[in-house]
Structures are given as C-alpha cells and as structure tokens.
Amino acid sequence: MFPTVCVIGLGYIGLPTAAALATNGINVIGVDVNSVTVDLVNAGRVPFVEPDLAAAVSGAVATGRLRATAVPEAADAFIIAVPTPLHEDRTADLSYVRTAAASVAGVLKTGDLVVLESTSPPGTTVELSQWLGKSRPDLTFPHETPAVPDIRVAYCPERVLPGRTMIEIVTNDRVVAGVSEGCALRARELYEVFTRGECLLTDATTAEIAKLSENAFRDVNIAFANELSILCDQLGADVADVIDLANRHPRVDILRPGPGVGGHCIAVDPWFIVSAAPEQARLIRLAREVNDDRPNHLLGEVIHTAGRFKDPVIACLGLAFKANIDDLRESPALHIVRQLADRQVGQLLVAEPHIQALPESLARTGRVELVDVTTAVRDADVIVLLVDHDAFRGVKRTALRGKAVFDTRSLWR
Ligand code: SAJ
Numbered sequence: 001m002f003p004t005v006c007v008i009g010l011g012y013i014g015l016p017t018a019a020a021l022a023t024n025g026i027n028v029i030g031v032d033v034n035s036v037t038v039d040l041v042n043a044g045r046v047p048f049v050e051p052d053l054a055a056a057v058s059g060a061v062a063t064g065r066l067r068a069t070a071v072p073e074a075a076d077a078f079i080i081a082v083p084t085p086l087h088e089d090r091t092a093d094l095s096y097v098r099t100a101a102a103s104v105a106g107v108l109k110t111g112d113l114v115v116l117e118s119t120s121p122p123g124t125t126v127e128l129s130q131w132l133g134k135s136r137p138d139l140t141f142p143h144e145t146p147a148v149p150d151i152r153v154a155y156c157p158e159r160v161l162p163g164r165t166m167i168e169i170v171t172n173d174r175v176v177a178g179v180s181e182g183c184a185l186r187a188r189e190l191y192e193v194f195t196r197g198e199c200l201l202t203d204a205t206t207a208e209i210a211k212l213s214e215n216a217f218r219d220v221n222i223a224f225a226n227e228l229s230i231l232c233d234q235l236g237a238d239v240a241d242v243i244d245l246a247n248r249h250p251r252v253d254i255l256r257p258g259p260g261v262g263g264h265c266i267a268v269d270p271w272f273i274v275s276a277a278p279e280q281a282r283l284i285r286l287a288r289e290v291n292d293d294r295p296n297h298l299l300g301e302v303i304h305t306a307g308r309f310k311d312p313v314i315a316c317l318g319l320a321f322k323a324n325i326d327d328l329r330e331s332p333a334l335h336i337v338r339q340l341a342d343r344q345v346g347q348l349l350v351a352e353p354h355i356q357a358l359p360e361s362l363a364r365t366g367r368v369e370l371v372d373v374t375t376a377v378r379d380a381d382v383i384v385l386l387v388d389h390d391a392f393r394g395v396k397r398t399a400l401r402g403k404a405v406f407d408t409r410s411l412w413r
Helices: 014-023 035-042 053-062 095-105 124-135 165-171 181-191 204-235 239-246 269-276 282-306 332-342 373-379
Strands: 004-008 027-031 066-069 077-080 113-116 152-155 174-178 199-203 313-317 347-351 368-370 382-385 404-407
Touching: 004 014, 004 095, 014 027, 014 053, 014 066, 014 165, 035 053, 035 066, 053 066, 053 165, 077 095, 095 113, 095 124, 113 124, 113 181, 124 152, 124 204, 152 181, 152 204, 174 181, 174 204, 181 199, 199 204, 204 239, 204 269, 204 282, 269 282, 282 332, 282 382, 282 404, 313 332, 313 373, 332 347, 347 373
Parallel strands: 004 027, 004 077, 027 066, 077 113, 113 152, 174 199, 313 347, 313 382, 347 368, 382 404
Antiparallel strands: 152 174
C-alpha cells in the first residue's frame, strides 16, 4: 500500500518513525535541512541519544530501507515531523510546517497521503491542506473535495515519551484524524504498518485539541505538585512524604515536584490552547505560570543560601530537562545554572554525565566547570540536585554532610 514513505524532519520524532517504518519493510526517505543529520543517518548513525534508536537506524540503513537527503522526493506518503515552537507572544510558530508543506507540494501526485505529526494548534491540519492546495492547483485536496480528493491530508500527533520512544512508538494507541473521514482511514493504514496499539479515528480539530490536552493535563498536575512543594516548605513538612502518603489514597496520584518543567512539549503546548481560547483556558494558563516561576523561586533560595558562605562553591547536578537523557532543550536546570553564572553567585561546578562538553551558553561565561559527580559533591559548599539521573542516586549521604543541599527531585530522601 505504501511502498515508499518520505519523513520530513529527522528529529526526536521523525527519525524514530522513519526507523520504525523501515524496520517494517517500507522504503523510507528521511529528509532534513541539517546536513550533519543527513550525513550521520546515511552513515547509519544518530544525532542524539535515545535508547535502541541507534540500532534501529543502523539496521535500517544497512538493509537499504532508509536513506536521508535534504529535499523531499516522490513517495506514496509524507509524514511531517518538524518543530512547532513558540513565538515571543506565545502563539505557535508554524513556519517549519509551512516550509515542509512547500517542499512536499512540488512532488505530490494523485493518491498520495500527507500526515502532520507535529503538535499543532486547532485548525492547523485544515490549514496544511489549504497551503498544499494553493501550491498545487492541478490537484484536489480534502478541505474542498472531501469525498475523493487527489491528495489525502491527515493528522496523527506523536505521543512518545523521550527515553522510551522506541517502545512507545510501537505500543501506544494513536489518535488518527483526517481533514475528511477518507483521509483518516488512509492514514490508519499507514500507522498500522508499525503500531501495535489501537488507531483511534476522529476529525482533525478533535485530535489537535486531544494532543494539546494530554500535555496540558500533565502540566497542570506538575504545577499542583510544585505548588504543594512550596507550601510544604512554608509549613515545615517534607513534600515527598506528603505526596507518598496522599498517593496511598486509591483515587489520588500526585506527580513529583521539580525545579521547573522543561522540554519542548509540556512547557510549550499548553500555550497553544491558551492562545486559541484565552478567556476560557484559565487553569491551564495559571499552571504554566506556576511551573515557569519554579526555576526563579529555586534560584532565589540558592542565592540566599550561598550568601552564607564566604567564597561559595556551588555544585549543580544535572543540566538535562529530565532524568537519564542528554536533551538540554528548555531545561530549567540549564536556566538555573546560567542565571547563577550571570549573577556571579560563586564558583560553579556542574556534573552532567550525559554530555561531554558544556553547552556554549555556559562555556562562554567562563565561570562554570564540568566535573564528575564525586568531585562536584566533594568540593561544594552548596549542592543543588536538579535532575534525578540514575547516576546521582549512588551519592553517599555521608558525602553531603555539612553542606547545604537542595534536593529538588527528592532523590536522596
Ligand atoms: N516533570 C516533573 N514532575 C513530574 C513529571 C515531569 O517536574 O512528575 C518535569 C520533567 O522533569 C520535565 C518536564 O516535566 O522537565 C516534562 O517531562 P515529561 O516526562 O513529563 O514529558 P516530556 O516532555 O518528556 O514528554 C511529554 C509526554 N506527554 C505526556 O506524558 C502527556 C509525551 O508522551 C509526549 O509525546 C511529549 O510530551 C510530546 O512530545 O508532546
């Protein structure tokens, strides 16, 4: 049904999807504007760490089922998996989707399917169909000809958890939506190639809102945990104990507080709902504000504590946006370390076992040193555990004695 599939964007979603399709016998053309990514993939390698992805990509390239290139080529289906970041005004930046649509439009032929996977505001899939239609007036599209369009346009939002992508890409249920019903049915055939979860059919707007709701739900729940953490500090209780006990109620499941919400999804996607319905999305907006305020709250406490020491040495453990990954995008940990460096709070030691060198934004301050966790803990007056990497679990409690410790993830309770 789909001898060849073209995947636009070889990032955290596109590359695993390309590998999953290729592993299931599809000829996949992976497209990326970054020539380093294209070269790496063609060499059977991956540009970022994700368990089991490297093996899947090298296998797919070795069998000739996957190759990468800079521009889309003719195919039977196109999957668009490009970033949808935030503009300054917190509306969605759809420029990457637009550029991807423009690049795909030129190679479309009757019978092709175009699927958007990028998390997008309500209405984007129909817009995508309109953009494609404008570029190709010689073909029919489902926003105008829903019954039997030449090109089918669908939405199938990604829902995999970084760190478990290669498992979840197969096992998760998928929401599969079309600009028209026929588009959804066609897209389901594509996703059934590698998905063992159920493919749930709906319309595009419902799917767009459902995807955003998943991440907004998590954000609201993390905000609840973060607020609880602040009020427990104020009231003299250990938030981890409070949560553990409350969670023993059969219908309570509070998430974990942390130094803030990072990554490119949970901290971003709820804003798409807020900008689509600003009057109605009050709780969702407030949760975003609570979570966005967390790093600054913690920063204030660390600066206050460091002020007790003459020439404070501050060890920050972890830079990634969450445990056991090397992804520093939108990381509250990185934000906190950068702020400490900019404000010249003291000598800064950073332990981050998942990177080989400091990111440029920290390196150029000249005030931050990347060291191993043992050195960081040994030499510090103030220890700020920012990420609950497994590598930090084994720190001996005796090594923490006499030091000011901020265990923001309750890893060492
Ligand atoms: N976090 C907490 N406390 C918690 C859970 C998470 O502070 O109890 C923080 C993490 O440390 C991190 C941030 O939240 O900074 C986000 O991490 P995450 O593990 O909750 O989520 P992501 O961003 O890695 O992936 C999410 C997932 N969405 C949901 O679980 C609803 C994933 O399934 C989505 O595919 C992904 O967003 C996406 O791309 O949309």
